Amino acid sequence: MCADVMEKTEQSSKDESKTLPKMPRSVPRVALLWKTLNLGLYSNSEFGELYKAVGHNTGNLAFVYAIASQITNPVQLFPWHVSAAKLKESADIVVIPCANQLGRHTELGDFADRLSDAGLPVVAIGLGAQAEDYTKDVVTSPGTLRWAQVIARLSVSSxxxxxxxxxxxxxxxxxxxVQGSLPGGCPSYFTNQDVKLGQKIYENWTKNPLPRSITVAGGHESWVKTREIEHQLIGMMMDPLVPGQYVVQSMGDMIKISRGEFDSIEEKTLTNIRLHTVPHYSLEEFKVWCRTYARSFYDVPSWMDTLRRHDLTIGSRYHGVALALQAERMGLTITIDSRTRELCENTSVPHISSSELTAPITRSSLKKVIRFDPSTYDAHRATAAKHYVQFLENNMLKPAPYLQKIAESS
Incomplete structure (x- = not known):
């Protein structure tokens, strides 16, 4: 970071340290920063409206749904651009469902200003750093660094x-x-309320000697290094007797193929998506393939209900795979960077690096790759829930009773 930026950041931190957050009431009202949990009759929504509502990635729905289910305080939802005045008027504490905001791809200076002006205690849940791998340090914009500093300062306690x-x-x-963070994982780890979730996953996984119907958690057409892997997964997914599905999460054009929005996709991009999925098909055949297999989801219950119909969900999208385990089915994440690997390691999601998943990929080879011990999974989940419950309570958030039960099952 250059000297003038460091000087401004240090001065900003000194100025902000003069103002401490207001202490909330005994059961504080929570402002959860997410526009809406119910997208209504989204089948009839314009794509742009729908894409914006999911935060440009349907995977966001997984952890937002989880957090909203895990806090029993009075909760009201607000969009990220909510004014400081509205926050002060409506809430006692701000909860931010986070993703991989810590990286060079974000600029959150305006957000930092609004949080600072509101002066309320802030709790950030699920924040991730985005870098190529663990050997690299994350690089942030000045605004995003200040955003993290403001959050850490606006703690309800030490x-x-x-x-x-x-x-x-x-x-x-x-x-x-930036001090004041607790390593945890993703709150979607506790979406399923059963204390013996690992046992149920294992029972379903071992019913058949090999996985039959497969969901592919589809990647992105620009991820060339995973393209050959994706081709093989799609080939298995398209079994004529036990057909699966190709679930897309992001970016916009990938989601559009699941909704038949072909005319709004640039020709070059559409070609790249075809090459990434079924390169041996003509453009018109590709469109038929999309209508047959490509899916996207806009609420967590329906997403999980679909995943439970398939024996295995596999792909490079962490939340698409993690939801399968919460639906009591097996999943395997193909990690491509630090953010997916970190999430898997902290939530016991089976995973393998894309560089390690070599051809040929078959049902037999996947069965051998996936090592899943139900007792270890349940024990880890209980311990993680215990830390998470303590974190919530330390920040004046009331955990849901089911979350307490998972925490007490260790």
């Missing part, structure tokens, strides 16, 4: 108020001089 995706993100915050 205890951590940032729940990160894992030790890597916490270490990166420490290197940036």
């Amino acid at each position: 205890l951590p108020n940032i729940y990160t995706r894992g030790a890597y993100t916490t270490s990166q915050l420490d290197k940036l001089g």
Whole structure:
């Protein structure tokens, strides 16, 4: 970071340290920063409206749904651009469902200003750092760094108020001089309320000697290094007797293929998506393939209900795979960077690096790759829930009773 930016950041931190957050009431009203949990009759929504509502990635729905289910305080939803005045008027504490905001791809200076002006205690849940791998340090914009600093300052106490995706993100915050984070994972780890979730996953996984119907958690057409993997997964998914599905999450054009929005996709991009999925098909055949297999989901219950119809969900989208496990089915994430690996390691999601998943990929080879011990999974989940419950309570958030039960099952 250049000297003038460091000077401005240090001065900003000094100025902000003069103002401490207001202490909330005994059961604080929560402002959850997400526009809506119910997209209504989204079958008739314009794509742009729908894409914006899911935060440009349907995977966001997984952790937002989880957080909203895990807090029993009075909760009201607000969009990220909510004014400081509205927050002060309506809430006592701000909860931010986070993704991989810590990276060079974000500029959150305006957001930092609004949080600082509101002066309310802030809790960030699920923050992740985005870098190529664990050997690289994350690079942030000045605005995003200040955003993280403001959140850490606006803690209800001296205890951590940032729940990160894992030790890597916490270490990166420490290197940036942002103290007050707890390495945890993703709150979607606790979507399923059963204390013996691992046992149910294992029972379903071992019913058949090999996985039959497969869901592919589809990647992105620009991820060339995973393209050959994607081709093989799609080939297995298209079994004529036990057909699966190709579930897309992001970016916009990938989601559009699941909704038949072909005319609004640039010709070059549409070609690249075809090459990434079924390169041996003509353009018209590709469109038929999309209508047959490509899917996207806009609420978590329906997404999970579909995943439970398939024996295995596999692909490079963490949340698409993680939801399969919460639906009591097996999943395997193909990790492509630090954010997906960190999430898998902290939520016991089976995973393998894209560089390690070599051809040929078959049902037999996948069965051998996936190592899943139900007792270890349930024990880890219970311990993680215990830390998560303590984090929520330390920040004056009331955990849902089912979350307490998972925490007490260790």
